[in-house]
Each structure stands twice: as C-alpha cells, then as structure tokens.
Amino acid sequence: MLGQRQFNPNSERPDKMAIQRTFSIIKPDATKRNLTGAIVAKFEEAGLRIVASKRIQLTLAQAQQFYGVHKDRPFFGELCEFMVSEPIVVQVLEGEDAIAKNREVMGATNPADAAPGTIRKEFALSIGENSVHGSDAPETAAEEIAFFFSGLELVG
C-alpha cells in the first residue's frame, strides 16, 4: 500500500492527461496457448508500459479472494477453478488513462461482443476463458496491484 500511496507521477505535469496504473492478468487459457508475448504486444502497441510483471500460479484460496466481488454469481466456482488451472502472468500497466485504455484493448467480457482487433476478439475462447483481466476503476486498480505486488516491484 505504501508504494501505491507514494505514486504520483502527475505532480509536475498538470497540463498533461492523467498517468494511471492498472492491474492486468494474462489468464490460464492464454498462457497455456503461448500467447503471453502476443498479448503484451497489444498493450505496448496501445502505449501502455509494463512496469511490473511476474508469472505465478494461484492457489484456490487466492483466486477466491481476488474474485471475491463475484462470490455470489453462478460462474464463481468455475471461474476460480479456471484461474488456478495453469500459470498466469500478473502485470502493472502504466500510461495515460491506463484503466480505460486497457479495458478498450481487452474488449468486451464476452468475445462474441468484443470489437475487432481487441485481445478478447482475437484470442478469447469463451466468456469465461477470455484471456485477460483488467481493473475497472482507480480504487480496484490500487487494491489489485497491492494484492500481487509490493511497492519495490513497481519499476516505472
């Protein structure tokens, strides 16, 4: 949390659009199909910088905690089982308007609804196995980054 509180890249650039950090997961369906590099290329092409990155495999308890907001949804059990089924790559992406920009690059939750050129349109297998997670707001971005990374691991 300390690292997050100290982060204020906008303090000396009041004329510029806000630089944000957001949290991303390359999900098991994508790591399994060797798509990590292709997905990272999409982030970088959109102007997002990878300021932290690691490959991990979640425990079921960690997956349930991370997706706790969805615990009463019918897909919760299946989602958590999927998220522990293979390694994932967790990352922090930084850039102008990074939270919204990442959601744009990801595309809609259901790949059938995702716009052409988005990660989910090109790579997702289904609404559940949809290749990437991205934070949806500044508060969740800060919480999700702190869940996986210490301040020392964020290198901008």
Ligand code: CDP
């Ligand atoms: O990931 P995103 O923010 O786009 O969607 P969400 O509504 O926050 O749902 C989280 C994740 O739950 C999705 O990315 C899917 O992997 C999964 N999900 C599902 O399996 N079935 C649904 N009907 C909705 C979501």
Ligand code: MG
């Ligand atoms: Mg979400």
